Amino acid sequence: MAMRELVSGGAACATSGSSSSSNPLGSLANALLGSSSKTQERLREIPTSTAIPSDGSASVGTGEPLSGLPGSELDHPLQPNAQGSEFLRGFRSADQHGLADVWDEIQRPQVNFPPEHVLRQPDTNGPPQRVLSSFLHSFVNSSHGGIPFCPATLPVLGLSAGDKQCIRDRSSIMARHFFADKSEDFINAQVNALLSSLEIDNDIRAPGPAFKRYQELEKYWHETHGMRPGPNPADGWVAEFAQHPVGHGDPSTWVQSFEQEHGANGWASEFEHEHAQLASMDHIRGATMPHLAAMEQTRMLANTLAQNNDPKFQNSKFFQFVSKMSRGEITVEDNQIKPATLSAPGDWATEYQQQYSGGQTWADQFVHEELSKGPNGWVDEFASERGHVDDGWVNEFSKLHVNDWAEEFGRQVGEGTFGDSSADNWASAYDEYLNEQTALKQQSESSRGVYVFSDLNPYVGHPNPLKEGQELFRKGLLSEAVLALEAEVLKNPDNAEGWRLLGIAHAENDDDQQAIAAMMRAQEVDPTNLEVLLALGVSHTNELEQAAALKYLYSWLRHHPKYGTVVPPNQPDSLYYGDVATYFSDAARMSPDDADVHIVLGVLYNLSREYDKAIESFQTALKLKPRDYSLWNKLGATQANSVQSADAILAYQQALDLKPNYVRAWANMGISYANQGMYEESIRYYVRALAMNPKADNAWQYLRISLSCASRNDMLEACDSRNLDFLQKEFPL
């Protein structure tokens, strides 16, 4: 202000006799009001004759100078000081070294400075773009038709503080543009939903003039109300808001439910609410008075502005992109904002992550799953051992299993596990499934053990795909990690560690076929790698391939520096389960504090279906390694197998708390619910797992069965066409 007065005052002193107003505003008005003829007049008066350099810079000297802008009315010679010259003269006399000089000075020849080559290489090492891209997309698209933004649990993206600040600031500013119809509450909720799901700290404050003002206000508020300046009140409000399962889109609904929640608190809560809003506003670093006014306006407008019912909005990419999101291992949750509690960067390299889940439940309702799987595995194992397939034997073996299954099924029906109608559905679904399996059988047999690479791999050509893969794996981005690791083993086919990690990533992603294929490659390269051997043992146990499992577990023991002495030096021609179990019991006695031995024992007891012993072993191992999420999953799977599905869910929950992207645990959770007859629940978990990894074929089959059992035949088509968007909408978790 003072500055302005000062300058205009100075100008007034200097310009005596000028016909025009002498203050800056007048000068401008003059310039603007003046007719073109007047301008011409003044043009002639001007003594300056500064010419515009036709080419001011050597570095940009390639274009031909144009005398005039085509199509414009500016064909007359350019006179930079054409208007406002009275003022300018006065201004100059008042301040010789003022702004006008600088502005004119630029006309004078400049010392050329060398062109800068400052382009930073585009940052391709940033956070995984696909994950983020689709996530942000869903945020942006949530503005179409006023759909509340439902954030998903996201993996650790490795966003830098700068990235987070960008996302926070930019989304806040942009949200105010495209949520124009919505109330400030809604906008804040949307932005906060985005931020909290990206784990962006709302306390990162951007600098801004308005912030100071607010700080004062906050101080005042705290002083007058004796409140502790504790954590940002906005956070509390946001969290609270997030818990409201009401339609966030309608501010009046929101207010209603807010009142229900806070009842008689009336004014106080209202004020607090305002206060919290202010705090949220502050996050966009511009809680200026115009904003507060605008906020009020928005509220009023929100009620009067009509919703956009244009089908274009409803059909926008919001829905299409949900499926793409699945590639990034994120899903849309129900109206709940669940900030991901992500696993601490663990010592993944030393942990045994290979475990199993799915198929083991065959002892329960899902026997039929294993029916075709089991023979496959056997046949495969048989083929790889003997070099050819004995069809007769296979048929006989299959029949055997069918009988087992029929018995099992009959027993369960007898126990009333299935309702009458659901049994029918289930049976027909099963028939279809069998047909499918028969068709797939040839294919899967020939491809078994052969690692199948992804088509388009953005990590091919990456300077260090192994490191990238390890990093992605650590962050829980399994599908991305798989791609990076594939790039690594394509580059270095003899890298055992690359293959091993690839196998583990597949196992965690609930893809045992690929896991085994990768692990076998790892074992080829490094036949004595303990981790690989254990992983193979577990994978084959999962596939109920006892002989192979025993072989690998035996090798593990034999090559172990501590337990090598426990086993006879020469591997016998045929391993017996009992012998191997004895060896491991000996090993466990030797060092009762070695969690690995207990894990293997647990796996072995699974093979022999001694589930109580297996549970005991895993629980012992968990005391030694309480943060091993794969171990929790193993415990859960075992409990599920021993018909303790309720306990299993608790164990899976532990695994998911430690590692939210653990696809296998999500799928297992579904199985456990299905085992308890809670099909509707199980569907949600399958869909969740599939959203993270659509390639998990087992989970698709489980989903189909649960849909049949839940009498949701209307969704079977979506399941068969693998329409995840549709399924996710129908079965949000």
Added chain:
Amino acid sequence: MPVFKVPFNGYSVKFSPFYESQLAVATAQNFGILGNGRLHVLQLSPSPANPGQPISEISSFDTADGVYDCCWSESHDSLIVAAVADGSVKLYDLSLPPTANPIRSLQEHTREVHSVDYNVVRKDSFLSSSWDDTVKLWTVDRPSSVRTFKEHAYCVYSTAWNPRHADVFASASGDCTARIWDVREPASTMILPAHEFEILSCDWNKYDDCVIATASVDKSIKVWDVRSFRVPVAVLNGHGYAVRKVKFSPHRGSVIASCSYDMTVCLWDYMVEDALIGRYDHHTEFTVGVDMSVLVEGLLASTGWDELVYVWQHGMDPRAP
């Protein structure tokens, strides 16, 4: 009419003032929220390599952050100024190989640069406006800004040079004001509380240098006469969401083009009663860039977050093959 697919979300499109077939497109990954950016220079003719495609790419330049806006130099046919979200203003010379570009990177703004505008009268200077609440004045041959204009209380979304007066420009800000500035003066010369909501764009009438249009989050476009700015000359209602850009026709004094978060491009004649004279809903996501060719009357270009660039003649269907 021609359509071109860009890999990122379109942010801005500008016709070259020198060649009727060239246009520059500013794009940003992930809607400009996070990621890289790319500046495309397109040619309205098929390339020999790909004769089926009506628009071909002459050149493209990658940036480490989104490109929010671009403008062509009025003095050199190969010079483009880009507004980058990392706070830099970058100059690109098409006649130089990509490795020699950008020829300048001007790093002064502390936050995202949201617009750049080249002075059409004094063809040596340009303005940048930023979310750091400031506007900066630059010349092509200086390594630092000539002046910084700091008065707005919130993001400055766009600036527009007066088409006739070399020193006068307007700025549009999220503080709900538009301001008129004379670069020789220390402070803004006029504050226009034009809307009750954030103002995202402004432009001067090319035939009446006292008339300015503002576009706002309140979905409206208002036309003002700066000599009597108490009431707007016209209020153009019809967009369903915030109006992102507004642009006066270089050929008809009363014609305005606008684009909006309602995914449409609209043409208006603010002098007539039924002001809305054309609506194009060819984009399937937010439409955030629109331009009218100076060299070809009625030729329009638009871009949006659907990653498409359309070029079409007014009255035609942009999607028509």
